Amino acid sequence: MNLSVILPTYNRLGQLKQVLAGLEAQTEPLDSFEVIVVSDGSPDGTDDYLRALETPLRVTAVFQPNQGVAATRNHGLAKATGDLVLFIDDDVVPAPELIARHRAAHVRLGPKAIVMGPMLSPAPEQFAMAPWVQWEQAMLMKQYNDMIAGNWQPTARQFYTGNTSLRRAHLLASGGFDASFRRAEDVELAYRLADLGLTFHFEPEAIGYHYAQRSFASWSAIPYAYGRNDVIFTRDKGQNWLLTTIFTEFHGRHSLIRNLAQLCLDRAALSKIALHSLKLAGSLGHKIGNETISRMAYSAIFNLRHYQGIADELGGRNQFFQAVAANTPSLALPLSGVGDLAPSPSQGEGWGEGKLSTPKETTH
Structure with missing residues (x-):
């Protein structure tokens, strides 16, 4: 089965060189797949290096002015010839058996x-x-x-394009990535692929190692964009279940999360104080080795920013809490615990705003 790596x-x-070295070390014959590298107007010498x-490897280097990751992937797709993409x-540095798996x-x-x-974390010493x-x-x-334990099956919201494959024909039939999205462009595409009848599967042995770098400012901007996109996906993209699920799950969040939202949404000064305090708590917890404190702090930041994004796209806190009240679950509905929103891997500082897929469900 012919395969194109995009x-x-x-x-x-520096990281691109590591990824290419990982592809050179694949157990599959190197002439059995092509590699299409698309440089999105990189100013750091990438273009000269690729030339x-x-x-x-069978490498095709493609160069374009900076247009964002969705357009970059589409450009790579247009050059691909493999049955699989x-x-x-x-x-994301591929383990030797990634392509074979x-x-x-x-x-x-x-x-x-x-x-x-x-996309696993590299060893801390590395x-x-x-x-x-x-x-x-x-x-x-x-x-x-x-997913490995079978507690739930992957869906469109696990469409992590840092390490994902599918038939090229399905990508072409879907129309590819929507370049108007600066974040969650992969999940938006995944919803359309699901509508075409495709199914999502997790392969735990197709391992990549994620050398993720991201400033706190970039990281905290991600859930806010998620929130706005969740409204857009519901309002404009026909995913009518999405906000209903989010508002219903709000009732099962940890009281810290719910109280923070009540206190801070649309209140910039209070939000600034809360976010700064939580950042300090997260850093302190990490420094003293108390990962419970650290996790709770970063979870609270992520959730608060996500809900603020939803509120802003809806028109304000009143609209947000009206929707929450309208989606109160029945007493028989099991609710989640701490309520961490689980993010997906990111392009980090690349492409300005970066990319993260919308989280699928809560974790506890």
């Missing part, structure tokens, strides 16, 4: 399958992550473990 990159030359690249991010999964699962592999990124990776690990 590798979008922006301003991350001079000598590698045993495998998306890998430029900070993706291929085998498609043979086993059939033509309607979308196969998603994990790569130091900021504490908020460590929290993000911990939430992902819980998702991975829950």
Whole structure:
């Protein structure tokens, strides 16, 4: 089965070299797949490096002015020739069997399958992550473990394009990524792929290692964008279940989360104080080795920013809490606990605003 690796990159030359080295080390014959690297106007020497690249891989280098990650992936898709397309991010280093595992999964699962592999943290001695990124990776690990255990099945909201493969024909039939989205463009596409009848599958052995770097400001902007996009997906993209689910789940959040939302939504001064205090608590918890404090603090930040994004896109706190009241669950409905929103892997500081997929469900 012919396979095209699409590798979008922006301003991350050092990590790109690691990713290409990982592809050179694949157990699959190197002439059995092509690699399409699309540089999105990288100013860090990436273009010169790619033009001079000598590698045993079948590499096609594509250059474009900066347009964002969705347009970059679409450009790579237009150049792809394989029956299968495998998306890998430029900070996800593939383990040697990653391509073999993706291929085998498609043979086993059939033509309607979308196969998603994990993006694991490198060993701490190899790569130091900021504490908020460590929290993000911990939430992902819980998702991975829950899927492995069969606690729930992956859906469109696990369409992590840092390590995902599917038939090229389905991507073309869907119309590709919507370049108007700066975040969650992968999940928006996944909803359309689901509407075409595709199914989502997690392959735990298709491993990539995620060398994630992200400032606190960039990280805290992500859930806010998630929130706005959740409203857009519901209002404009026909995902009518989405906000109903979010508002219903709000009732099961930890009291800290619910009280923070009541106190801070649309109140900039209070929000600033709360977010600063939570950031300090998260950093302190990490420094003293109390990961419970750290996790609670970063979870609270993530949730508060997510709800503020929803409120802003809806028109304000009144609209938000009216919707929450209208979606009160029955007493028979099981509710979640702490209520961490679990994020998906990110492009980090690349592409300005970066990319994170909308989280699928709560973790506790």
